[in-house]
Amino acid sequence: MSLEHYISTYVFKTLYLPIMIKVILAVAFPLVVLSAIPILVWMERRGAGLIQDRMGPNRSNIAGYNLLGLLHPLNDAIKMVMKETLTPARAKVLFYYLAPALVVIPAIMAFAVIPVAAPVEIEGVKIPFQVATIDPGLLYIFAISSLGVYGIMMAGWASGNKFSMLGGVRAASQMLSYEVVLGISLVSLFMIYSDCEPAAIVEAQGALMFGFIPKWGIILSPVAFFLFITAAFAECNRTPFDLPEADSEIVAGHHLEYGGMKFAMFMMSEYLSIITMSAIVTTMFFGGYQIPFLPTEKLHYLAGPFISPFLQIGAFSVKTLFFIWLYIWARWTLPRFRYDQVMKLCYLRLFPIALANIFITGLVILFFKL
Amino acid sequence: MPMLISSAVFYIFAILSVISAILTVSVSNPVKSAVSMIFCLFCLAIIYFTLGAHFAGIIQILVYAGAIMVLFLFVIMLLEKRNNESFDDIISAPKIISLVLAVILLTALSAALAASTGHSGVFPAAAESFGTLKAVGSSIFKKYIFVFEALSALILVAIAGVTLLSAKNSEGDNK
Numbered sequence: 175m176s177l178e179h180y181i182s183t184y185v186f187k188t189l190y191l192p193i194m195i196k197v198i199l200a201v202a203f204p205l206v207v208l209s210a211i212p213i214l215v216w217m218e219r220r221g222a223g224l225i226q227d228r229m230g231p232n233r234s235n236i237a238g239y240n241l242l243g244l245l246h247p248l249n250d251a252i253k254m255v256m257k258e259t260l261t262p263a264r265a266k267v268l269f270y271y272l273a274p275a276l277v278v279i280p281a282i283m284a285f286a287v288i289p290v291a292a293p294v295e296i297e298g299v300k301i302p303f304q305v306a307t308i309d310p311g312l313l314y315i316f317a318i319s320s321l322g323v324y325g326i327m328m329a330g331w332a333s334g335n336k337f338s339m340l341g342g343v344r345a346a347s348q349m350l351s352y353e354v355v356l357g358i359s360l361v362s363l364f365m366i367y368s369d370c371e372p373a374a375i376v377e378a379q380g381a382l383m384f385g386f387i388p389k390w391g392i393i394l395s396p397v398a399f400f401l402f403i404t405a406a407f408a409e410c411n412r413t414p415f416d417l418p419e420a421d422s423e424i425v426a427g428h429h430l431e432y433g434g435m436k437f438a439m440f441m442m443s444e445y446l447s448i449i450t451m452s453a454i455v456t457t458m459f460f461g462g463y464q465i466p467f468l469p470t471e472k473l474h475y476l477a478g479p480f481i482s483p484f485l486q487i488g489a490f491s492v493k494t495l496f497f498i499w500l501y502i503w504a505r506w507t508l509p510r511f512r513y514d515q516v517m518k519l520c521y522l523r524l525f526p527i528a529l530a531n532i533f534i535t536g537l538v539i540l541f542f543k544l
Numbered sequence: 545m546p547m548l549i550s551s552a553v554f555y556i557f558a559i560l561s562v563i564s565a566i567l568t569v570s571v572s573n574p575v576k577s578a579v580s581m582i583f584c585l586f587c588l589a590i591i592y593f594t595l596g597a598h599f600a601g602i603i604q605i606l607v608y609a610g611a612i613m614v615l616f617l618f619v620i621m622l623l624e625k626r627n628n629e630s631f632d633d634i635i636s637a638p639k640i641i642s643l644v645l646a647v648i649l650l651t652a653l654s655a656a657l658a659a660s661t662g663h664s665g666v667f668p669a670a671a672e673s674f675g676t677l678k679a680v681g682s683s684i685f686k687k688y689i690f691v692f693e694a695l696s697a698l699i700l701v702a703i704a705g706v707t708l709l710s711a712k713n714s715e716g717d718n719k
Contacts, residue, residue, distance in 0.1 A: 193549075269575070309676045310602045317602045320610030324582065324617070331575075331621040339621075346618055350611065370677050 191299055199305045204282045207449055212247030214445045218502050219246065225506040250438075257434030264334030265431065273332060274432065274439035277325030281446035284318045287311050288453045289373040291463045291486035292470040294479040303463075303483060304373055311371035312364075315454060316357050319409070319447065323349045326411075326418065326428050329440070333431035341427020344513065345411060345418035351520045352408040352415075358528040359401035362535040363391050363458055376462030380469040388466055391459035397531045399459045401524055403500075406451040408516070410444060412501055414508040415516055452497035456490060463490040554594045561587035574620045578613065585609045597675035 220243055223230020232243040261267060291303035308314060323346055330342015364370050367378045381389045392399045408415040419427035429440040456462055463486035465473065473482045511519070564587060567580035585608045592601035673679040684692050 266575075269579075308598050310599045313599075313602045313606060317605040317610055320606060320614075321586075323610075323614055324579075327614070327617060327621065331624075343618070343622070346614060350614060353611075 187299055195299075195301055196305065199302070200286075203285055203305050207282065207285055207446065208442075210449060211442055211445045212251070213244075214448065214498060215247045215250065215441075216244055217499065218505075219243070221499070221502040222506050225503070254435050254438040259436075260433055262334055262431045266332040266334065269328045269332035270431075271436075273325045273329035274436045275325070276328060277322055277443040278439045278446070280318045280321040280325075281443040281450065284315045284447075284450045285453065287314050287372055288450075288457055289376055289462060290490045291483040292377070292474075293373075294474070294483055296479050301483075302373075303487070307371065307373060309371060311369075311374075312360060312454070312458075313357075313370065315450065316353065319450070320349075320353055322443065322447070325443070329432065330428040333428075335431050337424040337426075338428055338430045340424045341418045341420075341430065344424075345428055348408060348411070348415065348417060348516060351517065352405045355401060355520060355524045355528055356405040356409055358525070358532065359398045359405060360458060361528075361532050362395045362398045365532070365535050365539060366391075366394050372457050372462070376457055376464060377470070379461040380464045382467075388461060388464070390461045395459075395531070395535065397527065399455075401528050401531070402459070403455060404519075404524060406455065407501070407504065408520070410447045410451055410501070412444070412448065413505040414511050416510060417513055417516060420510060448498055448501050449494070452494045452501070453490075455497050456493040460493050462493075463487065465489045550594045554591060557587040557590045557594075561591065575617070578617045578620055582609050582613045582617075585613065595675075599675055599677050599680050 220230040230243060231246040232240050234240060234243070234245040234249050236245060261270065286305040287308060289302075289304035293300055293302040293304075295301070306314075326345040326349070327342045330338045330340070330345070333339075363375070367375045369375055369378070375391075379388065379390050383389050383393070387393060407413075411418050419429065424430075429437055432440060464470070465485065468476075470482075470486075473485065476482075477485060561584050564580040564584040568577050568584060571577045571580065585604060589601040589604040589609070592598075592604060
């Protein structure tokens, strides 16, 4: 091999290939997450049928094959795209059209720091399975998802409808309040793993405690898990915290005046944030991509660098799908809270518990030198 | 190539932040003004990212763009339909005050710029840990601990004051 050839290969491998890999990941992640939405819609509707003891959608078919109702989301999409575009007479046109985009874009961006498999090295090229490895890690998710509230507020205000306005105001106050609990509940885990970067936290969770218990977040800090999952439900505006769209009180809240694909974008952002929140719960509390009792080095030794990422992506997907199912399960099981109950729960119950959890975790780390 | 990308990102967002900052002060609609300010803060956060200060950028989005400006927009949207006629006049008290403040700020900034021109233009490279969570945390809790605690006390006093004032105002509603 000539020197020139060697140098050009080296430059390609160290300079251009990492950028190309990042670009491929940055395209692939949103595509995968977006194409998961129809599956979630199907899960939701069939799950509702299962819980309410009925069939759920199963009529739509191609040549007699209904695929358990999986064709319904396809029909929904066609219907949404074909619908007439209406603009309410009293809408503020610029913000009315801007709002759906402002809701969807942060919801897609938030997934960027979540690792779905351990990085592998093939012929000297390191392939990460995470779009961005940045030092503040999880804070990025909170920062980006806090921008999602603008779209909802703007939709409520720009529609020129009082029900929409009420929905927007409710959404803004609820999301701002629960964001605090959401962030603070994870501080105890940052303390335990002394890191804030998701990939590092997942790696730390692969270790075993006393030789047989995995060091998962749920085992080391169970209080944080319950705080986080409650705040996550409120942050996604899902039942029992779906006050912003409470159909029985304010018709449909912030997206009342939206139809067709614009409405679909609000729905998509709701499912996107469910996926993101489930992925965070998996990453922080349930070992992320770790297969239980099979640390990454052992897996790479057993399955090789080509197959083991797929096994870990599988493990990550199964765990995430369970929490997505938990969201659906809760929606069709629990009734809606009253508005003052939601606010009191946040500031008078969850917030003090979260602070106490940080304090106690700090004491335990200080005295037992964990 | 990474350098090229980061300088391209810097120039794009520097221009966008200047445009949105001008829009913030020149647009008459308060909602449009607030939205361009949010966009300006977002662009500044991305400029922090290109400088390697990830934590500062994240906090910029989380606190300013994600929380404080939400409250701004919240208030503007709720208190809509006010005819702010004082801003339609060519000469008015708020305009004069803001003009004076702008001139003072411009003088201070150009003085600072003039003072810094003596520098050779080559700056020492930042340390490897620059802008990371651990570096920021240890400088807050070791070097600047007194300032940090003083600020906490200030915020605590402000919170206590707000609680007292709002409790006084809503006494009539509850009883």
